[in-house]
Amino acid sequence: MSRAGKRQPSERLMGLISAQLPWLREWLPHCEPLVRRLAGDLPDFDTVWLDAFVQQRLITPWQADQLQREPPGPLKIGQFTLVEARGRHSFAAVSAEQVPRQVVITAAGQQMQGHDALPTQLIKQLVAVSHLAPSCCRLPTQSIDDGNHRTWLVTPQVPGWSLRDLLIRGGRFPWQAVQEIGRELLRAVAWLQSHKLYHSELVAENVRITPAGEIVLVSVCDRLLRNQHSQLRSPENLKQCGGTAPHACSGETTADARDELYALGCLLWQLLTGRRPFPTADPVRHQLLQQQSDVPDVRELAPECPLWMANQIHSMTRRKPELRPASANDSLQQSTGQFFSDQQPVQ
Numbered sequence: 001m002s003r004a005g006k007r008q009p010s011e012r013l014m015g016l017i018s019a020q021l022p023w024l025r026e027w028l029p030h031c032e033p034l035v036r037r038l039a040g041d042l043p044d045f046d047t048v049w050l051d052a053f054v055q056q057r058l059i060t061p062w063q064a065d066q067l068q069r070e071p072p073g074p075l076k077i078g079q080f081t082l083v084e085a086r087g088r089h090s091f092a093a094v095s096a097e098q099v100p101r102q103v104v105i106t107a108a109g110q111q112m113q114g115h116d117a118l119p120t121q122l123i124k125q126l127v128a129v130s131h132l133a134p135s136c137c138r139l140p141t142q143s144i145d146d147g148n149h150r151t152w153l154v155t156p157q158v159p160g161w162s163l164r165d166l167l168i169r170g171g172r173f174p175w176q177a178v179q180e181i182g183r184e185l186l187r188a189v190a191w192l193q194s195h196k197l198y199h200s201e202l203v204a205e206n207v208r209i210t211p212a213g214e215i216v217l218v219s220v221c222d223r224l225l226r227n228q229h230s231q232l233r234s235p236e237n238l239k240q241c242g243g244t245a246p247h248a249c250s251g252e253t254t255a256d257a258r259d260e261l262y263a264l265g266c267l268l269w270q271l272l273t274g275r276r277p278f279p280t281a282d283p284v285r286h287q288l289l290q291q292q293s294d295v296p297d298v299r300e301l302a303p304e305c306p307l308w309m310a311n312q313i314h315s316m317t318r319r320k321p322e323l324r325p326a327s328a329n330d331s332l333q334q335s336t337g338q339f340f341s342d343q344q345p346v347q
Helices: 009-022 023-041 046-055 061-066 120-132 163-170 175-194 222-224 259-272 283-292 307-316 326-333
Strands: 082-085 089-093 102-110 141-147 149-158 208-209 216-217
Touching: 009 023, 009 046, 023 046, 023 089, 061 216, 082 102, 089 283, 102 222, 120 141, 120 149, 120 222, 163 208, 163 259, 175 216, 175 259, 175 307, 175 326, 259 307, 259 326, 307 326
Parallel strands: none
Antiparallel strands: 082 089, 089 102, 102 149, 141 149, 208 216
């Protein structure tokens, strides 16, 4: 049937739809009445069609923006359609299956000319043990080579809110909630350490609470993968400062169990007080303060915090690594049944 006299997207937009969102072609006739109302007497520019697609919830505002870019931004990686950006290196996406899977796709780095600069062993290890991970720790389940010398990791999406979001909206947490969060995160860190894995960026943004109340550690090893080697770098922004131990701020250092405990202790301190242990917005100043003194007693700002919890956080956040517990399992044993009253050390 001829489309003469009917409104339709430009050849450019039709080509993009056919290449990246082919299923959207079926919805063009359903969107035409809305396009007519939106355009009125004006030509039906592509922006009008994209507004109609967004209003009908066929695409997201982010996808519409990608289609308008010149050159257009990518909307597919492997079998997955990108839905929105989660950061510079990650995207929310859905699979092209009958029952779509919601995932997060994260860049693992790029191959350099002449040699492979990707931490391929780390990628293989993460994918291989993902099915063994406890519910409090979410790992990538597959990797994708996009054909442009870039590898992407696919991780099941965790619904809910990050601890950072909850801190911004509701302020500091009651100590009972922090006890529960500390229990689950220590369990996750202990499991990672038992497989010789280190998160490397234990900050509020990387812990999510689901609608069912589950506490889940996400973005495991993302920072190591972005840096294309299995070492830490000095923090580049304030968000990363809380997840980097003092001795690691002066240069590159190998990630270890004591660094993870320092980051976890700082995170629990932040949840109890509503702010970071060292009140400064300057990452360099933050690093200097970390190197000069231990984290303050959390009870100065959260007097309701039990003594045993304050002592636990203090032991994890000592400035000198040798004064912290040697591992998450050691921290569990030192807690004398408080954080982990019903848990045994991870084997």
